[in-house]
Amino acid sequence: MNKIMYLEFERCIGCRACQAACRECGDHDAKERNYVEYIDFTESRQTFPMMCMQCKDPACARVCPANAIQITEEGVVLSAMDEKCIGCRNCTFACPFGIPKFDFEENKMYKCDMCYDRSKYDIAPMCASVCPSEAIRFIDFEEMQSLRRRRTQMNLIEGKKPSENDKWKYVPEFFGVYSD
Template sequence: MNKIMYLEFERCIGCRACLAACRECGDHEGTERNYVDYVDFMESRQTFPMMCMHCKDPACARVCPANAIQITEEGVVLSASEEKCIGCRNCTFGCPFGIPKFDFDQNKMYKCDMCYDRSKHDIAPMCASVCPSDAIRFIDYDEMQTLRRRRTQLNLVEGRKPSEQDKWQYVPEFFGVYTD
């Protein structure tokens, strides 16, 4: 896999097409594995897409006592294997982003797998393939670096300095998802 997911939160228009596409993905059994949330519901209607960050050293996998969460050779963090998952929900508590969800009816954990059946062949995950505002993109790493440099240059021209809150977005510990 030569591509990564790239998120630009401020581009999100709240259409939730990504959620509908996620439900339609082959092995998702009609469940959404990504989310659209409000930046600050009381102040604005601005939304942002949220999905698994596919961390290089994922906390969800580290805290799983059954070793049910696997990481592919490409770095994609997969949902818990049904055969191994014991339903302890450590992954849901361990993830700093609150991504893994637990289905009590089916007694299993699920999260974004970056549509691994598609992305391993460099085909965009369902959410990225339908996003009308390009808030979610499946692009080459070099293209992502170019976009980030351009964004930094624009911020410098406009005199905007990254706030403390923005700095987490530039931490390079994530494999498959980068945010700006």
């Protein structure tokens, strides 16, 4: 896999096309594995896409006593394997982003796996393939670097500086998802 997910939160228009597409992905059992959240519902209707950050050292996999959460050779963190997941929910509590969800009917965890059946062949995950505002993109790493440089230059020209809350976006511990 030569591409990564790139998120630009402020481009999100709240259409939830990414969620609908996620439900339609072949191996997702008609469940959404990504979410659209409100930045602050009481203050604004601004939304942002939220999906698994594909951490290089995922807390969800570290705390799984059944070793049900696998990491592919490319570094994609997959949902819990049916035959191994014991339903302890350690993964849901360990994730700093609150991404893994627990299905009480199936008694297992599920989360975004970047549509691994597609992305392993450099085909965009369903959410990225339908996002009309390009808030979610599946692009080459070099293209992402170029976009980030251009964005930084524009922010410097406009006199903007990252806030304390924005610092997590620039830490390179995520494998497949980058955001600005």
